[in-house]
Amino acid sequence: MTRTINLTLKVWRQPAAAAKGRFETLHATNISTDMSFLEMLDVVNEQLTLDGKEPIAFDSDCREGICGQCGAVINGHPHGAEKGTTLCQLHMRHFQNGDTIVVEPFRARAFKLHKDLIIDRSPLDQIIQAGGYISVHTGGAPEANTIPISEDRAELAMDAAACIGCGACVAACPNASAMLFVSAKISHLALLPQGRPEAARRALSMVRKMDELCFGNCSNERECEAECPKEISIANIARMNREYIKAGFFSALK
Amino acid sequence: MNWLTNTLGTSIGKKLMMAVTGLAFIGFLTVHLAGNLTLYGGPDSFNSYAEHLHALGPLVIIFEWGLMLLALVHILTGTFLYFQNLAARPLRYSVNKRGGGRTLGSATMPYTGVLILLFVIFHLANFRFIDASHASLFQVVSGAFAHPLYVGIYVFAMAVVAIHVSHGFWSLFQSLGLNHPKYMPFLRGLGIVVSLIFGLGFGFLPIYISFIA
Numbered sequence: 001m002t003r004t005i006n007l008t009l010k011v012w013r014q015p016a017a018a019a020k021g022r023f024e025t026l027h028a029t030n031i032s033t034d035m036s037f038l039e040m041l042d043v044v045n046e047q048l049t050l051d052g053k054e055p056i057a058f059d060s061d062c063r064e065g066i067c068g069q070c071g072a073v074i075n076g077h078p079h080g081a082e083k084g085t086t087l088c089q090l091h092m093r094h095f096q097n098g099d100t101i102v103v104e105p106f107r108a109r110a111f112k113l114h115k116d117l118i119i120d121r122s123p124l125d126q127i128i129q130a131g132g133y134i135s136v137h138t139g140g141a142p143e144a145n146t147i148p149i150s151e152d153r154a155e156l157a158m159d160a161a162a163c164i165g166c167g168a169c170v171a172a173c174p175n176a177s178a179m180l181f182v183s184a185k186i187s188h189l190a191l192l193p194q195g196r197p198e199a200a201r202r203a204l205s206m207v208r209k210m211d212e213l214c215f216g217n218c219s220n221e222r223e224c225e226a227e228c229p230k231e232i233s234i235a236n237i238a239r240m241n242r243e244y245i246k247a248g249f250f251s252a253l254k
Numbered sequence: 255m256n257w258l259t260n261t262l263g264t265s266i267g268k269k270l271m272m273a274v275t276g277l278a279f280i281g282f283l284t285v286h287l288a289g290n291l292t293l294y295g296g297p298d299s300f301n302s303y304a305e306h307l308h309a310l311g312p313l314v315i316i317f318e319w320g321l322m323l324l325a326l327v328h329i330l331t332g333t334f335l336y337f338q339n340l341a342a343r344p345l346r347y348s349v350n351k352r353g354g355g356r357t358l359g360s361a362t363m364p365y366t367g368v369l370i371l372l373f374v375i376f377h378l379a380n381f382r383f384i385d386a387s388h389a390s391l392f393q394v395v396s397g398a399f400a401h402p403l404y405v406g407i408y409v410f411a412m413a414v415v416a417i418h419v420s421h422g423f424w425s426l427f428q429s430l431g432l433n434h435p436k437y438m439p440f441l442r443g444l445g446i447v448v449s450l451i452f453g454l455g456f457g458f459l460p461i462y463i464s465f466i467a
């Protein structure tokens with residue numbers, strides 16, 4: 001038997017980037033606890049549309065927690081208080097009937113707000129572009145086992161590559177720093193032999209790009225690691241620092 | 255020099271400067287505490303420690319200027335980081351919850367830092383830039399701690415130092431890239447132990463002196 005709950009939402013509404021935003025109180029009634037948070041927002045939006053009002057604008061794509069498109073700060077936690085889940089995988093069974101839920105966009109100077117909960121996360125793409133791995137045409141993919149890689153190393157690289165670039169680390173960081181994201185991207189390539197030839201250049205240019213885009217500085221608060229839906233470890237940030245030290249002080253690059 | 259300023263000028267570069275200077279201060283506090291423990295040996299032991307230290311002459315001067323330079327780097331970089339980080343999120347959240355990473359130490363680093371700076375100025379004015387020709391250093395110290403207000407300020411300042419170090423210690427290793435699955439939990443624990451040693455070690459001295467003075 002499906003349980004339903006009624007909720008009060010305080011949602012950030014902002015018609016456009018330049019417009020002034022404010023919190024709007026909305027009611028979500030008869031919400032099935034089997035729904036995801038985004039499905040709950042869909043239900044609220046259907047009602048808003050029927051009432052002739054503007055629906056809440058929010059991003060989503062795969063809705064199975066692997067694309068990194070969705071995200072909002074729910075009661076002070078990016079992607080909600082549940083550990084290791086994206087907003088689309090946060091289910092309404094984690095809320096109680098009568099709860100008031102505050103929904104805010106990810107906030108950082110680097111993430112420009114488009115509308116309501118939609119932010120521009122393209123600065124993260126720009127950081128990846130700055131790291132640009134493929135610089136020459138290499139022909140077809142080589143045989144996978146040509147270069148032996150230990151299981152441990154492959155797993156570490158895979159753990160870092162699990163980053164979906166959702167921006168929750170930036171949203172969670174008290175300093176709005178993107179270091180967990182950048183460190184995951186630097187780590188998953190730096191850990192593999194294929195990534196070594198350009199490791200120094202990558203570390204320097206990605207870090208410089210991150211700074212240029214006005215992300216904050218890391219002060220090892222560890223909030224990013226706690227809120228990351230993919231549970232990326234801050235051990236990656238330490239690895240990025242090592243890569244940066246190697247590149248800055250011991251490589252020929254300037 | 256261009257590559258050096260480029261490397262140290264980035265967010266990670268500034269982190270490295272904070273870490274290296276912070277490590278130096280932990281080294282300094284360790285030596286300072288070891289020296290101060292001679293107070294438990296009574297006036298003769300403490301005065302003789304002070305005389306031996308001052309007998310090093312120019313070495314002490316070089317050391318002091320070195321510390322001054324480190325402090326300048328630590329304070330200026332920290333101030334810069336603080337304002338940069340403030341600017342990185344112009345619009346704050348209306349609901350702020352901790353995910354479980356933040357600690358008392360990590361959340362208050364800039365503020366405990368400022369308090370420590372004020373204390374260091376106060377401390378130097380009390381015990382460093384004074385005319386000690388008429389009295390032994392022990393008399394100066396015991397004279398100061400005869401006032402309960404001084405004892406209170408010093409004990410409070412040492413609690414602040416302990417809080418600062420509780421985050422700073424493990425954090426500096428993380429900043430230098432020394433995060434290892436085997437040693438990181440140990441370093442985090444050691445950070446708490448070191449902060450307690452500093453807090454209790456320095457903090458109990460004024461109380462002890464005020465009782466014997």
